[in-house]
Each structure stands twice: as C-alpha cells, then as structure tokens.
Amino acid sequence: xxxxxxxxxxxxxxxxxxxxxxxxxxxxxxxxxxxxxxxxxxxxxxxxxxxxxxxxxxxxxxxxxxxxxxxxxxxxxxxxxxxxxxxxxxxxxxxxxxxxxxxxxxxxxxxxxxxxxxxxxxxxxxxxxxxxxxxxxxxxxxxxxxxxxxxxxxxxxxxxxxxxxxxxxxxxxxxxxxxxxxxxxxxxxxxxxxxxxxxxxxxxxxxxxxxxxxxxxxxxxxxxxxxxxxxxxxxxxxxxxxxxxxxxxxxxxxxxxxxxxxxxxxxxxxxxxxxxxxxxxxxxxxxxxxxxxxxxxxxxxxxxxxxxxxxxxxxxxxxxxxxxxxxxxxxxxxxxxxxxxxxxxxxxxxxxxxxxxxxxxxxxxxxxxxxxxxxxxxxxxxxxxxxxx
Amino acid sequence: xxxxxxxxxxxxxxxxxxxxxxxxxxxxxxxxxxxxxxxxxxxxxxxxxxxxxxxxxxxxxxxxxxxxxxxxxxxxxxxxxxxxxxxxxxxxxxxxxxxxxxxxxxxxxxxxxxxxxxxxxxxxxxxxxxxxxxxxxxxxxxxxxxxxxxxxxxxxxxxxxxxxxxxxxxxxxxxxxxxxxxxxxxxxxxxxxxxxxxxxxxxxxxxxxxxxxxxxxxxxxxxxxxxxxxxxxxxxxxxxxxxxxxxxxxxxxxxxxxxxxxxxxxxxxxxxxxxxxxxxxxxxxxxxxxxxxxxxxxxxxxxxxxxxxxxxxxxxxxxxxxxxxxxxxxxxxxxxxxxxxxxxxxxxxxxxxxxxxxxxxxxxxxxxxxxxxxxxxxxxxxxxxxxxx
Numbered sequence: 001x002x003x004x005x006x007x008x009x010x011x012x013x014x015x016x017x018x019x020x021x022x023x024x025x026x027x028x029x030x031x032x033x034x035x036x037x038x039x040x041x042x043x044x045x046x047x048x049x050x051x052x053x054x055x056x057x058x059x060x061x062x063x064x065x066x067x068x069x070x071x072x073x074x075x076x077x078x079x080x081x082x083x084x085x086x087x088x089x090x091x092x093x094x095x096x097x098x099x100x101x102x103x104x105x106x107x108x109x110x111x112x113x114x115x116x117x118x119x120x121x122x123x124x125x126x127x128x129x130x131x132x133x134x135x136x137x138x139x140x141x142x143x144x145x146x147x148x149x150x151x152x153x154x155x156x157x158x159x160x161x162x163x164x165x166x167x168x169x170x171x172x173x174x175x176x177x178x179x180x181x182x183x184x185x186x187x188x189x190x191x192x193x194x195x196x197x198x199x200x201x202x203x204x205x206x207x208x209x210x211x212x213x214x215x216x217x218x219x220x221x222x223x224x225x226x227x228x229x230x231x232x233x234x235x236x237x238x239x240x241x242x243x244x245x246x247x248x249x250x251x252x253x254x255x256x257x258x259x260x261x262x263x264x265x266x267x268x269x270x271x272x273x274x275x276x277x278x279x280x281x282x283x284x285x286x287x288x289x290x291x292x293x294x295x296x297x298x299x300x301x302x303x304x305x306x307x308x309x310x311x312x313x314x315x316x317x318x319x320x321x322x323x324x325x326x327x328x329x330x331x332x333x334x335x336x337x338x339x340x341x342x343x344x345x346x347x348x349x350x351x352x353x354x355x356x357x358x359x360x361x362x363x364x365x366x367x368x369x370x371x372x373x374x375x376x377x378x379x380x381x382x383x384x385x386x387x388x389x
Numbered sequence: 390x391x392x393x394x395x396x397x398x399x400x401x402x403x404x405x406x407x408x409x410x411x412x413x414x415x416x417x418x419x420x421x422x423x424x425x426x427x428x429x430x431x432x433x434x435x436x437x438x439x440x441x442x443x444x445x446x447x448x449x450x451x452x453x454x455x456x457x458x459x460x461x462x463x464x465x466x467x468x469x470x471x472x473x474x475x476x477x478x479x480x481x482x483x484x485x486x487x488x489x490x491x492x493x494x495x496x497x498x499x500x501x502x503x504x505x506x507x508x509x510x511x512x513x514x515x516x517x518x519x520x521x522x523x524x525x526x527x528x529x530x531x532x533x534x535x536x537x538x539x540x541x542x543x544x545x546x547x548x549x550x551x552x553x554x555x556x557x558x559x560x561x562x563x564x565x566x567x568x569x570x571x572x573x574x575x576x577x578x579x580x581x582x583x584x585x586x587x588x589x590x591x592x593x594x595x596x597x598x599x600x601x602x603x604x605x606x607x608x609x610x611x612x613x614x615x616x617x618x619x620x621x622x623x624x625x626x627x628x629x630x631x632x633x634x635x636x637x638x639x640x641x642x643x644x645x646x647x648x649x650x651x652x653x654x655x656x657x658x659x660x661x662x663x664x665x666x667x668x669x670x671x672x673x674x675x676x677x678x679x680x681x682x683x684x685x686x687x688x689x690x691x692x693x694x695x696x697x698x699x700x701x702x703x704x705x706x707x708x709x710x711x712x713x714x715x716x717x718x719x720x721x722x723x724x725x726x727x728x729x730x731x732x733x734x735x736x737x738x739x740x741x742x743x744x745x746x747x748x749x750x751x752x753x754x755x756x757x758x759x760x761x762x763x764x765x766x767x768x769x770x771x772x773x774x775x776x777x778x
Contacts, residue, residue, distance in 0.1 A: 048702035048713045048729065078698055080714070080730045113695025114731045221699050292681065292765075293773050300774030306502025309467055310610050313437035324437045325469070340437065341469045342503045376681075378767045384682050385689030 002140030002156040005167030007190040008033050008230025010133040013142030016125025018118060019073035019111075027125030028070040028146035030186050031098065031133055036231030039065035040199035041106070042206045044223035050077030050113075053222060055087040056106040063195025065228055066104040068186055069094045069129070070147050071122055072171070074111040077221040086119050093123045097130040108184045108224050110149055110171060144169035147184050150383060155256035157187075157249045163235040164191035166245055170253040183210065183257065185225040187249055191242060192231035201246040202227045209250035212282070213258055213372045225250075258372045263379030266298050266356045273368035274361040280320035281369035284360065287315045288371075295376035301351035303331040308358060309340070322362040330359040391529030391545040394556030396579040397422050397619025399522040402531030405514025407507060408462035408500075416514030417459040417535035419575050420487065420522055425620030428454035429588035430495070431595045433612035439466035439502075442611060444476040445495040452584025454617055455493035457575055458483045458518070459536050460511055461560070463500040466610035475508050482512045486519040497573045497613050499538055499560060533558035536573055539772060544645035546576075546638045552624040553580035555634055559642040572599065572646065574614040576638055580631060581620035590635040591616045598639035601671070602647055602761045614639075647761045652768030655687050657745045658761055665754035669709035673749065674760035676704045684765035690740035692720040697747060698729070711751040719748040 004011050010031045019026040032039075041060045043053050059065065069090055076083045091105040098105070109117065133139070144154040148171050159166040172183035193201075206225055227246065258267045270288050275281035288294065291311040297304035308329050329337035334349045336342070356375075374380075393400050399420045408415040421428075430449045432442050448454065458479055465472045480494040487494070498506065522528070533543040537560050548555040561572035582590075595614055616635065647656045659677050664670035677683065680700040686693035697718050718726035723738045725731070745764075763769075 046699060046702035047704075047706065047711075048698050075695075078695065078726070078729055078731070080728075113699065114726070221695075221702065296770050296773035299770065302774070306464075306467065306610075309437050310435060310502065313435035313610065315436070317436065322436075337467070337503070339469075340467055342467070376770060378770050381685050381688065381765055381767050381770055384685030385691070 001137050001158045001167055002144045002169040003030050003167045003186055003188045004135050004137060004140035005158040006165040006188040006230060008232030009188045010135045011139045011143040012129040012132045012134065013144065013146030014125055014128040014132065016128060017121045018071050018125060025142060025146035026071055026073045027122065027129055028143035029067060029094065029126065029129035029133060030143060030188065031067045032065065032228045032230050034230055036192055036229055037064040037066055037104065038193055038195045038198050038229040039063060040195055040202045040227050042202055042225045044220060046221050048078060048221050050075055050109060050222045051079055051083035051087045052076055052107040052109045053224060054084060055091060056108065056224060059091065059103045059106050064104060065106050066100040067094055067098055068106045068108060068226055069126055070108040070184060071117070071125065072110050072147050072149050074109060074115060074117045075113050075222050076109040076117050077113040079116050082116055086117050089119060090122055090126065093126050097126060106226060110147060110184055110222055113221060140167065140169065147171040150262055152260055155253055155260065157252040159245050159249055161191060161237055161241060161245050164189060164233040164237055166249050168249045168253055170257065172257045183220070183223045185253060187227040187246065188230070189227065190230050190233040191235055191237045192233070193229045193237065193242065197239065198227050198229055201243045204243055205247040205250035208247055209254040212370060213254050255372065258374055261374040262383045263377045264374035265377055266354055266375040268298060268356045268358060268373045268375065270358045270371045270373065271368060272360045272362065274363045274365060275367045276321055276365035278367045278369050281367050282371070283319045284312055284315050284362065285369050285371035287311050288358065288360070289373040292376055295373065298356055299375040299377045303336060303346050303349035303351055305329045305331065305337040305346070308360065309337060312360065322364050326363040328361040328363065332357055390526050390547045390556055391533050391558040392419050392556045392575055392577045393524050393526060393529035394547040395554040395577040395619065397621030398577045399524045400528045400532040401518040401521045401523065402533065402535030403514055403517040403521065405517060406510045407460050407514060414531060414535035415460055415462045416511065416518055417532035418456060418483070418515065418518035418522060419532060419577065420456045421454065421617045421619050423619055425581055425618055426453040426455055426493065427582055427584045427587050427618040428452060429584055429591045429616050431591055431614045433609060435610050437467060437610050439464055439498060439611045440468055440472035440476045441465055441496040441498045442613060443473060444480060445497065445613060448480065448492045448495050453493060454495050455489040456483055456487055457495045457497060457615055458515055459497040459573060460514065461499050461536050461538050463498060463504060463506045464502050464611050465498040465506050466502040468503070468505050471505055475506050478508060479511055479515065482515050486515060495615060499536060499573055499611055502610060529556065529558065536560040539651055541649055544642055544649065546641040548634050548638055550580060550626055550630060550634050553578060553622040553626055555638050557638045557642055559646060561646045572609065572612045574642060576616040576635065578616065578618050579620065579622040580618055580624055580626045581622070582618045582626065582631065586628065587616050587618055590632045593632055594636035594639035597636055598643040601759060602643050644761065647763055650763040651772045652766045653763035654766055655743055655745045655764040656761065657687060657747060657763060658759055659747045660757060660759045661749045661751065662757035663751040663754060664756045665710055667756045667758050670756050670758035671760065672708045673701055673704050673751065674758050676700050677747065677749070678760045678762040681765055684762065687745055688764040688766045692725060692735050692738040692740055694718045694720065694726040694735070697749065698726060701749065711753050715752040717750040717752065721746055
C-alpha cells in the first residue's frame with residue numbers, strides 16, 4: 001500500500017528512461033491533496049549534499065509541501081549550479097502540472113554521483129507520472145519501485161492509528177554504513193498534524209531508527225526522509241501515540257533496509273544494556289557494528305566474541321564507563337563471554353538463523369540501545385566492486 | 390636481517406607446538422646484550438588490553454629491557470588473572486634463562502582472543518629459543534617468522550645511521566582497520582640512546598606510520614611496538630637524525646603491512662593536502678580510508694570519486710574547514726573531480742597498478758597528511774570469515 005494507505009494522497013511510479021536498466025520504473029510522484037499540507041523533513045548532514053537536498057531543504061522550510069517528485073538513475077550530486085538548476089526545473093514542471101507554488105514541491109534523487117540528470121527525460125517522467133496519479137494500492141507500490149536502485153524488493157509500511165492512517169516507502173540497501181548509500185523515504189499520514197509536531201515526531205523517529213542502522217551517524221549526499229500530513233481523516237491524534245507510530249513506521253522501514261542490505265546473509269541486532277546512559281550504550285553498539293572483522297565472522301557463522309570485545313574496547317572511557325572485567329557478551333542467547341573472560345562454549349551458539357542477536361551487558365547502569373547491521377559478505381564486495389561510479 | 394642487524398642483539402625463532410599450523414615457528418626471543426639496556430614502547434589503547442600488554446607496560450616503565458619473548462598461536466587476551474599469571478611465568482622463565490630480573494623481560498602474544506596459552510609449550514619454546522640465540526642474519530628472520538599469523542611474508546627493515554644501525558621486524562596483515570588485528574613490532578638499535586630519547590623517537594615514529602595505516606586510530610587488544618637500544622656501536626646519535634631514522638623504520642614496516650594486507654589487491658595512499666592543519670588533513674584522510682564502498686570500488690578498478698567525496702563530506706566542519714565547491718580529487722594523477730564537480734573523464738585513470746594514489750586538495754591551507762589503506766576484496770572476506778575465533 002505504501003504512501004497511498006493514508007487518505008488524501010495520490011502516487012505514481014513510471015518508466016521514463018532515466019535508469020540504465022531497461023524496463024525499470026524510475027520517476028515517482030507523491031501528491032498531497034489535503035486539506036492540510038503540513039510537511040517535515042530530515043536531510044543528510046553530508047557537506048557535499050546533493051542539489052535536490054539543497055532544493056528540498058529550502059522548499060520545506062515553511063512547513064508545507066504539496067508534492068514530492070523522486071527519481072532513481074542519477075543522484076544529481078556534486079553537479080554544481082547546473083545540478084541545482086535541474087532540481088529547480090523539476091520542481092517547477094511538477095508545480096505547473098499540479099497548479100501549486102514551485103516551493104511546495106520537494107525533489108529527491110538517487111543513483112550515480114557526479115553526473116547531471118537527463119533533464120528532458122525527468123520532465124517527461126513528471127508528465128507521465130502526473131497522468132497516472134492514483135490513490136490506489138498499486139500506485140503506491142509503483143512509486144516505491146521507481147526509487148529502487150540495488151534494492152531487491154519494495155519496502156513499505158502501513159500503520160493504523162486511532163482514526164487515522166500512516167503509510168510509507170523507503171529505498172536503500174547499501175546501508176552497511178550509512179554514509180555509503182542513499183536512503184530516500186516518504187511517509188504520509190491523514191492525521192491532522194501541524195508542521196512543527198510532524199517535525200518533532202520525525203526527528204525522534206529517525207533518531208531511533210534510520211540513525212541506528214548507522215555505523216557512525218553519517219549519511220550519503222542524498223539522504224532524505226519526508227513526512228507529509230493531509231489531515232484528510234479529520235483526526236487530531238494524541239501526540240504520544242502519533243510520535244510512537246511515526247517512530248514505528250521509521251523502525252519498520254529501517255528494519256527492511258537491513259533485511260535487504262547488499263549481499264547480506266545475516267541481519268545483526270547489537271544491543272548494549274547495563275549502560276549509564278543511552279548515549280553511552282549507543283556509542284558502544286555503533287563501535288561493535290563498525291567492525292568489518294566481526295561482520296566477516298558472522299558471515300562465516302562464527303560467534304567470534306573476541307571481535308566484539310576488541311571493538312568495544314576502542315570506545316573511550318569518557319564516552320562509556322565500564323569495567324572490562326565485568327562485561328558479558330551473549331550471542332543468540334548464549335553467554336560466551338562472562339566478566340570479560342570465556343563463558344559457555346561457543347560451540348553451543350546456533351548461528352544458522354538469519355537474525356543474529358549480540359547482547360552486551362556493561363553492568364554499570366540501567367540504560368540500553370540497539371543498533372542493527374548486517375554481515376559482510378563476498379556478495380557485498382562483488383556488488384560494490386561492480387557498481388559503476 | 391631483521392632485529393639482528395644492530396650490534397649487541399641476538400635472536401631466535403623456534404617451533405614449540407603453540408601454533409595450530411604444523412611446522413610453523415611460534416616462539417621468538419630477542420635479547421639485548423648491551424652494554425646499554427634502554428627500551429621504550431607504545432601499546433594498544435584498547436580497554437580490553439591483553440595480559441602480555443599489561444605485563445610489558447609495567448616491565449618497561451623503568452626504561453630498561455634485556456629481552457622480549459614473543460609467541461604466535463594465542464593472544465592471551467580476555468583471559469583474566471590466569472592469563473596475566475601466564476605472561477608473568479613466561480617472563481620469569483626467560484629471565485631465569487638469561488640471568489636477568491623478571492621485570493627486564495617483555496612479553497608479546499598474538500593469535501586467538503579468549504583462550505589461555507598452552508603454557509608448558511611456551512616455556513619449552515623459551516628454552517629452545519634460548520638454546521639457539523644468535524646474532525646472525527637467519528636468526529633475525531627466524532624470529533620474525535615465529536610471530537607471523539596470517540602474514541604471507543616476514544616483514545623486516547634495516548637502516549644505517551651515522552655510525553650506528555637500526556633493525557626491525559613486524560607482524561600484522563589484517564590492518565584494513567587497525568583495531569581489528571594484532572600488530573607486534575620490535576625495533577633494535579646499537580646507538581647509545583637514553584630511554585627517554587628512545588620513547589620520544591618511537592612515539593613520533595608510530596604516530597606518523599603505524600597510526601596512519603589506521604582507519605580510526607584504534608588498536609587491537611595486543612598491539613605492541615618496542616624499541617631496544619644496546620649502545621654497542623658506542624655512538625651517541627644526532628637526535629634529529631635518530632628520530633628521522635626511527636620514523637623511517639616504522640614507516641618502512643607499516644608500508645609492508647599494507648602491502649601484505651589480508652586479501653588485498655591494491656595498496657591505497659590517501660593524501661589530503663591544502664588543509665589548515667595536519668590534524669584536519671589526517672581526519673579527512675582517515676574518513677576516506679574508512680569507506681568500505683570506496684575500497685570495494687578500488688578492488689573493482691573503478692576510480693569512484695563520488696565515494697571519496699561522500700566520505701569526505703562526513704567530516705565535521707569543526708574538524709576540517711573546506712568549501713565543498715573548492716575541493717579537487719585526483720586518482721593516479723588524473724583530476725577527475727575539480728571544484729566539487731566532475732573534471733577529466735574518469736576513463737583516463739589507469740587503475741591497473743597495485744599502488745593507487747588518491748590526492749585530495751582542500752584548497753584552504755598548506756598542511757597535508759597521508760593515510761595508507763587497502764582495497765576490500767572477496768579474499769579479505771573469505772580469510773576473515775574462515776579464521777577461527
């Protein structure tokens with residue numbers, strides 16, 4: 001159902017010849033028919049942020065959007081003023097089709113860095129998408145398919161609130177480390193929510209989901225997460241419930257990214273508990289998630305707790321307090337490291353499930369945090385060695 | 390020649406059955422016959438530092454060492470008090486053979502984490518090594534062979550100073566990111582140098598070499614770099630020359646680690662120039678060196694400057710000032726990114742040489758720094774998926 005699950009939204013995904021892959025849909029449009037046009041966004045922190053990010057960040061500044069136009073087949077990043085002009089022209093064409101102000105249209109692009117887009121094809125795609133906009137289920141899926149790159153499957157979410165709905169789509173599959181991939185996400189809701197409340201919900205939701213499939217919190221040149229509210233349900237949601245459900249939508253989508261990560265054979269949840277603060281737990285979990293050696297071991301079905309411990313030991317004491325002699329590590333429920341020393345025989349660990357749980361207990365407090373990552377596989381290397389720059 | 394190139398040193402490398410690999414030498418000894426016994430060391434910053442590191446750090450605190458005993462086949466890390474007792478017993482046995490105080494013997498171990506050593510075999514190895522100690526060339530090579538793990542070749546260095554000599558050996562080949570591997574290094578010199586001067590030279594040398602094949606400056610549980618001075622040449626070296634030559638020895642050895650990195654097909658030098666400070670240049674070079682996607686692209690002989698730029702863009706402005714629109718990137722001498730935009734056609738880049746040079750110009754200052762790394766290959770994943778924990 002994707003972005004069309006919420007009332008007040010139409011979507012489309014069409015083939016416009018932008019992508020090098022024959023027959024692939026590559027231009028998507030999501031339109032908010034209102035009555036409300038609230039919007040909020042979270043964008044990459046990368047200093048080389050792409051032209052569409054520069055445009056969309058400006059467009060959303062007033063808290064309103066009527067539409068988002070997205071393309072795969074080109075990131076329009078590191079393309080200078082000419083690239084910015086392309087994003088602007090794309091917004092203008094879409095606005096003219098919809099009869100709305102240009103600054104009510106956000107633009108998202110994903111694909112190769114350092115090349116201008118084939119603008120006539122993009123504009124043609126805007127016309128084609130506009131012509132088939134629909135609120136039906138298939139159109140939401142089509143939109144999601146049009147933004148896929150190395151993704152193997154569309155990633156969508158639908159959630160029912162108390163009298164309102166939330167829908168969403170995301171693309172991204174190279175999120176082994178998030179600065180290395182492009183992640184585009186559009187979430188829609190028919191709840192009646194102000195731009196300020198949307199931004200608060202989204203910021204919290206992204207922080208606890210997309211930013212926790214992150215090795216280091218960094219992002220690609222194009223990462224964009226947008227949420228649009230149509231108010232079509234007429235329901236003003238309970239703020240706590242709404243925040244929780246937006247976070248749930250973000251978590252559901254980010255979990256799907258991990259599940260479809262390039263070449264992966266295991267999804268790995270790293271949970272650090274017993275920390276003095278959530279930030280300390282998060283720093284530890286990120287350090288462990290960043291270990292190429294651990295990821296290779298997991299690919300080899302090896303419950304290598306030494307590689308967990310040696311990564312954990314790189315976290316400065318000022319960042320996370322713990323006594324190495326009090327740290328426990330469980331892999332898939334088996335405590336193979338107990339008080340910094342060998343515990344139960346590692347042969348007892350069943351590494352066959354796709355999902356691997358690494359549970360680290362620092363034993364100094366009550367706070368915890370999860371980070372999701374994937375194993376590092378031969379297929380990951382092949383995919384990323386052969387992907388054209 | 391290794392550690393026996395400098396006068397006043399004897400060495401040995403023997404097979405003691407510690408390693409799981411039949412016929413592999415696994416215990417090494419390096420003895421300083423003086424007259425001077427100056428020593429300095431740099432040790433891992435890992436909070437889970439191994440028992441031999443704990444022992445050796447204490448042993449070297451007084452600035453003197455008579456010998457170093459090293460083993461492969463077991464890291465003796467995360468082994469608690471029992472592990473410390475093993476390192477101590479190893480130092481005691483060696484000291485008793487040499488007739489020196491126990492605290493004049495450093496201990497280094499490398500191999501699997503989380504298992505105690507087969508102590509009787511280690512002690513037997515100490516006896517065997519003591520019995521064949523020699524100042525000849527082959528003994529220096531034997532010592533180096535005895536500390537190899539996934540290394541495919543012994544890594545040694547010899548340097549002639551003005552009237553004195555420097556020799557050295559190192560092991561380490563998983564240094565794609567240095568917290569993920571064990572690096573052991575022993576450097577010897579017959580120059581007459583105090584412990585304080587040795588420490589200053591070593592700290593500078595390590596900082597500009599081993600710490601610059603580093604993704605993030607982190608280290609394994611066992612990393613140890615020792616320098617021993619015998620004074621046997623009778624020469625008190627010019628401090629500037631001596632510091633430069635120790636740095637040269639460290640650089641030579643660290644370059645060999647990169648050249649022998651697990652599964653690598655390219656050695657990659659990332660040079661960031663035009664920075665406001667060396668620290669800023671270093672932070673940028675490390676960020677680029679940490680990109681798995683870039684490393685995969687290099688494995689695929691793809692001069693993917695977009696992956697250089699997107700990694701560079703993750704460095705905070707407070708760490709390194711630059712204007713994204715003024716950044717140039719050259720790969721193997723071809724400026725394929727000019728002012729943040731596409732430059733010369735990337736098809737002009739010859740990616741066939743083993744050594745790949747990525748030159749980034751920030752265009753805001755005069756400082757620069759180099760970081761060395763390797764490509765990320767299918768063989769790297771195989772090696773580290775199959776290496777037993």
